[in-house]
Amino acid sequence: MTEATLSQSAIFSARPTLHIAGQEDARLSTQLLALRMEENEGGLSHLELRLNNWVATDGSPELAFDAGSTLRLGAELAVYSGDAATPTEIFQGRVSALEMVCDYGKPPELVVLAEDALGSARRARRTRVYTDQSPAEVARAIAGELGLAVDVTALDQPRGTWAQLDETDLAFLRRLLARFDADLQVVGQRLQAAPRGEVQRGSLELLLYSQLARVRITADLAEQVSAVSVSGWNARDGATVHGEASALAHGGPGSGRSGPDWAREALGERPLHLAGPAVQSDAEARAVAEAAFDQRARRFVRAEGVAEGNARLRVGCHVRLAGIAPQFDNSYYVVQARHLFDQRQGYRTEFQAETAYLGT
Secondary structure (H helix, E strand, O other): OOOOOOOOOOOOOOOOEEEEOOEEOHHHHHOEEEEEEEEEOOOOOEEEEEEEOEEEEOOEEEEOOOOOOOOOOOOEEEEEEOOOOOOEEEEEEEEEEEEEEOOOOOOOEEEEEEEEHHHHHHOOEEEEEEEEEOHHHHHHHHHHHOOOEEEEOOOOOOOEEEEEEEEEHHHHHHHHHHHOOEEEEEEOOEEEEEEHHHOOOOEEEEEEOOOEEEEEEEEOOOOOOOEEEEEEEEOOOOEEEEEEEOOOOOOOOOOOEEHHHHHHHHHOOOEEEEOOOOOOOHHHHHHHHHHHHHHHHHOOEEEEEEEEOOOOOOOOOEEEEEOOOOOOOEEEEEEEEEEEEEOOOEEEEEEEEEEOEEOO
């Protein structure tokens, strides 16, 4: 794989285009001063737009967006970025807040805040119990209540009783899926949930001092352990349950020696016992232990970088960083992406990525 060009044209515009209610809005795109879209593991993308709220109509200045504008609370908003000739959608959601900013000697600005479709999943707390259901069935039930289509990969086991205790739907789903090393995201109006080992939302390569402008990579043994164990009690059978993990099940992209292997060599055996999770069978205890072991291992090497604006650089993407050093040139899993635009620096993408492996 080699670094792909961002456009087929030698000179191209990367200014974002904005849509309201499914239609491109020329005034909205023209008045754009700055944009920030951030997404993370666990879903719920956030958007902030800063707009020049002053225009001249027939020579007379007036507000660009007033109470009669289609840009209002609850409006459907979408952002497209990349080459303006073939833009890619990076955000779809609804306006959740508007701010008017007035400063002496400057034109007024309108700040628009929006969230994707998971915004409705964080607005109310609930207490309820899901009985004899798998994590996949719980995700489908909650997605249905939110009016979202759903794509769930695996997660059909274990079946059990899951309690949502004074939690928002989003917090509960995040907690439940993280227990089994799974992630959720929303794409448009579809909720996607899958084990981390099954997620790959595209792949690309970034070469240092080409499309990759800056990067900081840290290999850290602080959280690395040689094994994770989980114990519990099956009240129905009156028996203890136990599960343990000491090898990677889903290490994610990358190659080299894993964090647990480095930790064993540098620090010796470092087993970890988790006392908190309630588990009812050996299989569930083992799944929880494997998830905790893998999550720690994947955080072994973390990269924070700034790249030329790239609409394909999204959470779940596998990105190969190259031209840095043999130890750190590797494939990483993107866990956070922040798409930024302003009139001074143009379009750029900040990201955080991780891998369980360090080269030798």
